[in-house]
Amino acid sequence: MFDISLTNNQKQYLLYLLESDRDESLPTISAYFNCSKVNSKKIIDRMVKIGLVYKEQNIIYLSDLGRHIAEENKLERDDMAIVLQAGLGIEKKSARELANSMLMEESSSMRARLLSMARYFVQVDNRQGTSLSSDEMAKILGPGVSRIYFVVFQEENHPDDVFVPLSMALRGIYRDVEVTISPDDSEDLITFRVKPIEEAYEGNQYSCKPKLLVYRDEGKERVIPIGEKVSIPFNLIKTWYYTGGGILQAALELCVIPDINIDHRHYAKFVFTINLFNLA
Numbered sequence: 001m002f003d004i005s006l007t008n009n010q011k012q013y014l015l016y017l018l019e020s021d022r023d024e025s026l027p028t029i030s031a032y033f034n035c036s037k038v039n040s041k042k043i044i045d046r047m048v049k050i051g052l053v054y055k056e057q058n059i060i061y062l063s064d065l066g067r068h069i070a071e072e073n074k075l076e077r078d079d080m081a082i083v084l085q086a087g088l089g090i091e092k093k094s095a096r097e098l099a100n101s102m103l104m105e106e107s108s109s110m111r112a113r114l115l116s117m118a119r120y121f122v123q124v125d126n127r128q129g130t131s132l133s134s135d136e137m138a139k140i141l142g143p144g145v146s147r148i149y150f151v152v153f154q155e156e157n158h159p160d161d162v163f164v165p166l167s168m169a170l171r172g173i174y175r176d177v178e179v180t181i182s183p184d185d186s187e188d189l190i191t192f193r194v195k196p197i198e199e200a201y202e203g204n205q206y207s208c209k210p211k212l213l214v215y216r217d218e219g220k221e222r223v224i225p226i227g228e229k230v231s232i233p234f235n236l237i238k239t240w241y242y243t244g245g246g247i248l249q250a251a252l253e254l255c256v257i258p259d260i261n262i263d264h265r266h267y268a269k270f271v272f273t274i275n276l277f278n279l280a
Contacts, residue, residue: 082095102114152270
């Protein structure tokens with residue numbers, strides 16, 4: 001971004017000139033903004049003085065500097081509009097108008113917040129109701145660590161058991177996970193944190209902690225020991241679904257074996273949710 005302090009009027013004039021499909025002069029510009037020719041001339045003369053525009057035969061053109069600044073402002077406005085439209089469901093035209101007004105606001109906090117979200121939302125624009133691959137999801141998240149959440153929907157494969165209470169082993173996993181996307185060729189990972197669970201049953205006190213994590217990969221079962229944390233490959237999740245509103249979901253069947261009963265072997269469906277609003 002160029003370090004030039006512009007007034008709201010100057011920003012509006014730059015955007016208008018950038019997006020106009022006709023030759024613009026003082027009368028056409030003042031008419032568009034419903035501004036007197038005297039006031040419009042003052043604004044334009046100031047923009048000429050600082051090198052944002054120039055005149056040729058009464059036609060006003062953007063200078064290279066003015067075009068660069070206008071294009072940056074346009075990109076910011078359009079990115080904010082995508083967040084407002086795709087994330088909040090605001091109608092396209094209204095989202096653009098609201099983003100345009102935010103671009104002109106003196107306070108930059110809301111603008112900065114929307115722009116930080118935009119890098120995620122621009123990648124799912126017009127993707128509502130469609131699926132994304134593991135590679136596409138990794139690209140959206142970008143290198144680094146993101147915290148996402150999951151819920152266990154079933155512990156048995158029989159439909160009647162979908163809402164049975166979860167086993168102690170499954171309750172021994174925190175419901176937030178870290179997704180680590182590597183900046184190089186290292187493996188991308190999903191990392192779970194675990195905790196011991198204690199509960200009383202029929203007068204007896206029981207303690208349990210997850211011991212082994214089992215998942216299926218290419219038709220084979222993989223068994224990995226669980227310490228304080230346990231990681232699995234991110235690309236085990238083949239498909240993510242964008243439901244709209246910044247929400248992406250995916251499911252993966254995993255088996256958590258407790259330390260008190262290694263014969264306990266039931267797969268559960270883990271449903272992961274990524275809220276793009278929480279990533280920024």
